[in-house]
Amino acid sequence: MLSIDPAQNTERENYKFLIGSIIPRPIAFVTTVSKDGILNGAPFSYFNIVSSNPPMISLAIQRPGGRLKDTSRNIFDTKEFVVHIVDEKNVEKINQTAASLPHNQSEIELAGLTPIDSDKISVPGVKEAKIRMECVLEHSISLGGLDSPGSDLIIGKVIQFHIDDDIYENGRIDPRGLGAISRLAGHYYAKIGEVFSIERPK
Numbered sequence: 001m002l003s004i005d006p007a008q009n010t011e012r013e014n015y016k017f018l019i020g021s022i023i024p025r026p027i028a029f030v031t032t033v034s035k036d037g038i039l040n041g042a043p044f045s046y047f048n049i050v051s052s053n054p055p056m057i058s059l060a061i062q063r064p065g066g067r068l069k070d071t072s073r074n075i076f077d078t079k080e081f082v083v084h085i086v087d088e089k090n091v092e093k094i095n096q097t098a099a100s101l102p103h104n105q106s107e108i109e110l111a112g113l114t115p116i117d118s119d120k121i122s123v124p125g126v127k128e129a130k131i132r133m134e135c136v137l138e139h140s141i142s143l144g145g146l147d148s149p150g151s152d153l154i155i156g157k158v159i160q161f162h163i164d165d166d167i168y169e170n171g172r173i174d175p176r177g178l179g180a181i182s183r184l185a186g187h188y189y190a191k192i193g194e195v196f197s198i199e200r201p202k
């Protein structure tokens with residue numbers, strides 16, 4: 001059994017231990033708008049639910065070289081974003097949006113995704129997702145020390161859900177219909193595998 005103090009590891013070694021261990025990770029495709037009005041989109045797998053009442057989700061966005069990625073900068077500027085669930089049909093296009101483009105270029109156009117207006121916020125989502133959630137920034141926490149934060153934990157409150165009729169029945173979402181994709185390490189992804197049930201003890 002390996003037993004390692006992360007302080008003795010390089011940043012890359014710790015990254016590989018985390019992304020190889022904490023699997024499968026759901027993937028959010030996040031759209032934001034810059035102060036100049038450019039629609040931005042990028043995938044994030046440090047993503048989860050943090051509260052169901054009220055409905056809230058979290059994203060953790062790294063600061064490479066101490067600099068904000070466009071998504072975090074835009075969320076801090078406008079306080080709004082749209083989270084989409086990445087699925088088997090849209091994963092290829094969404095992967096293209098992870099390209100590091102200059103601040104004034106839209107990954108949405110590059111990937112051929114189709115913007116769609118939101119109901120309650122000014123940031124559009126994209127049509128190519130069976131589920132999308134309009135979010136407002138609830139809270140953010142800068143991690144890694146005040147001098148050189150390495151990451152921002154962003155908590156968003158969901159103020160509108162959009163769910164494809166085909167995967168919705170009686171208040172529930174069909175997991176096979178959704179076909180969500182998860183992120184593993186390296187270039188690997190996974191589909192939903194065998195589904196089984198276990199009763200919860202009373």
Ligand SMILES: Cc1cc2nc3c(=O)[nH]c(=O)nc-3n(C[C@H](O)[C@H](O)[C@H](O)COP(=O)(O)O)c2cc1C
Nearest residue numbers: 042043044045046060061062069070071098099100
């Ligand atoms: C599937 C996938 C998951 C990713 N997850 C994260 C993540 O959770 N946090 C992060 O900082 N970057 C993550 N990235 C990298 C960002 O998507 C990438 O840096 C992107 O260019 C940021 O775009 P932006 O500058 O427009 O915000 C991920 C990339 C991929 C392909």
